Amino acid sequence: MSAAAPRRSSARPGSPVRTMAAKTERTFIAIKPDGVQRGLIGEIVKRFEQKGFRLVAMKFLQASEDLLKEHYIDLKDRPFYPGLVKYMSSGPVAAMVWEGLNVVKTGRVMLGETNPADSKPGTIRGDLCIEVGRNIIHGSDSVDSANKEISLWFKPEELVSYKSCAQDWIYE
Numbered sequence: 001m002s003a004a005a006p007r008r009s010s011a012r013p014g015s016p017v018r019t020m021a022a023k024t025e026r027t028f029i030a031i032k033p034d035g036v037q038r039g040l041i042g043e044i045v046k047r048f049e050q051k052g053f054r055l056v057a058m059k060f061l062q063a064s065e066d067l068l069k070e071h072y073i074d075l076k077d078r079p080f081y082p083g084l085v086k087y088m089s090s091g092p093v094a095a096m097v098w099e100g101l102n103v104v105k106t107g108r109v110m111l112g113e114t115n116p117a118d119s120k121p122g123t124i125r126g127d128l129c130i131e132v133g134r135n136i137i138h139g140s141d142s143v144d145s146a147n148k149e150i151s152l153w154f155k156p157e158e159l160v161s162y163k164s165c166a167q168d169w170i171y172e
């Protein structure tokens, strides 16, 4: 006999009520050209899958300079901006949307700090790269920027909705 998924207990008195909306928070994650060239797509996807986040969209593309300039527009006055756009357009990237409770914040924790040297072991940047200018992965830094980035990189019809059979085993 197969085990039935436990009943959700979010309505229990005193427990935080986590709405469906919270669980469907989305973030934009991109494996940068160095991550792709170094064969790290599988390792990075594995970490998000194993955590319990849900893949909503994924594409492999050579991003245009215009797209990358727009993606990093908030950094346009920083001295590293031209080099950053060049690096990001130097090869294909794997662009993804992941979904789940607090996925923006937790995704950033999983990435580690911007500078890999400051990133703890166990994080993606802490484990897999060395220099800030070759830090292998992008992750949205707020829900607002996630929404902006998702609409910049994906058409609405590219975001796939489906029911995950693991949902009731991942959330209370």
Ligand code: UDP
Pocket: 075, 080, 084, 113, 114, 115, 132, 133, 134, 135, 137, 138, 139, 141
């Ligand atoms: N970057 C860089 N030099 C710096 C700071 C940032 O080359 O001194 C690059 C790095 O690839 C970083 C990206 O610019 O990931 C965007 O910077 P941001 O501060 O948004 O960091 P992130 O959100 O990626 O951690």
Ligand code: MG
Pocket: 139, 141
């Ligand atoms: Mg950023």
